[in-house]
Amino acid sequence: MDQALSIAEFAEAFGVTPRTLRFYEQKGILKPVRRGRTRLYSERDKIRLKLTLRGKRLGFSLNECINIINMYDSSPAAENLQLLHLCRKIREHRVQLISKMKDIEETLSAMDSVEEQCLAQLLEDSSVDKPESAVK
Amino acid sequence: MDQALSIAEFAEAFGVTPRTLRFYEQKGILKPVRRGRTRLYSERDKIRLKLTLRGKRLGFSLNECINIINMYDSSPAAENLQLLHLCRKIREHRVQLISKMKDIEETLSAMDSVEEQCLAQLLEDSSVDKPESAVK
DNA sequence: GATATAGTTGACGTTAACGTTAATTAAGTG
DNA sequence: CACTTAATTAACGTTAACGTCAACTATATC
Numbered sequence A, B: 001m002d003q004a005l006s007i008a009e010f011a012e013a014f015g016v017t018p019r020t021l022r023f024y025e026q027k028g029i030l031k032p033v034r035r036g037r038t039r040l041y042s043e044r045d046k047i048r049l050k051l052t053l054r055g056k057r058l059g060f061s062l063n064e065c066i067n068i069i070n071m072y073d074s075s076p077a078a079e080n081l082q083l084l085h086l087c088r089k090i091r092e093h094r095v096q097l098i099s100k101m102k103d104i105e106e107t108l109s110a111m112d113s114v115e116e117q118c119l120a121q122l123l124e125d126s127s128v129d130k131p132e133s134a135v136k
Numbered sequence C: 001g002a003t004a005t006a007g008t009t010g011a012c013g014t015t016a017a018c019g020t021t022a023a024t025t026a027a028g029t030g
Numbered sequence D: 001c002a003c004t005t006a007a008t009t010a011a012c013g014t015t016a017a018c019g020t021c022a023a024c025t026a027t028a029t030c
Helices: A007-014 A018-026 A043-057 A062-073 A080-129 A131-135 B007-014 B018-026 B043-057 B062-073 B080-129 B131-135
Strands: A033-035 A038-040 B033-035 B038-040
Touching (some): A043 B080
Antiparallel strands (some): A033 A038
16 A cells, blocks of 8 residues: 555656655655665655645745644654644644634635625626516 | 825835835736825725735735736626626635635644644653652 | 666756845935 | 935846756666
């Protein structure tokens, strides 16, 4: 199931190009094992790429994505002080995400009202275009 | 209340630079009135800038933001066919936004569990570091 | 053993979204 | 009216995030 994938397969599976994967590797996001010089992508790479792409969809830069990922990665068995630091970063990130959710909610409700007006206008137009149905 | 603002005031009010405002103008997002050559920003510019910045926070490109804004702007008294087109664009955009919301929700719940593990670890550590409280 | 197929490493190119600087101008102030 | 202050245009610079291309290599197949 989680056998290592070649770069083309891995890229295909996530809708990105091989070039993107090499670029992410150089950025430290991915660390595929090598068979000879050829890259082989593992389950861990899969998770990290997933997190990266999700971050990007939400408007975070690659560097921000890296921070987010490292946040998740540093969890198991860390020093006490680092755990506290992690907790603080989590709270900060949560604030950002919740703020983005509010942006989305506002946009959605604005869109709802535009759609409503739009539909109302269409109804009005149709009753004007076909006067018989309005007269009868 | 909604008197026209100079470029510096307007920029300051939104946390952007004058250069950004001129750039957005050239992109067709803003259309400040001129007193002489000096730009004066109106309520309409305010709304359009707000929408633009919100779009950017959600990871949309400037061109996508322009499309979104034009969507809102084309609503009053459009042709029937265009109204239908608008409705479709609204539905498409809604899909994108809801998808982004799911991304956020997933991230939030993942963060919750990381935080939980983090706190559990901290508790465990503290009961090991202070054996008296565990013994007593 | 020639050749087709993937993959690799540079290295330069490109686009979006502004930053920065210079040269000019208009408006207010002592 | 000399001078400061804020604004303007024009033009080149910059950074992130890849795209593109060339030259090379390893493997498999006929």
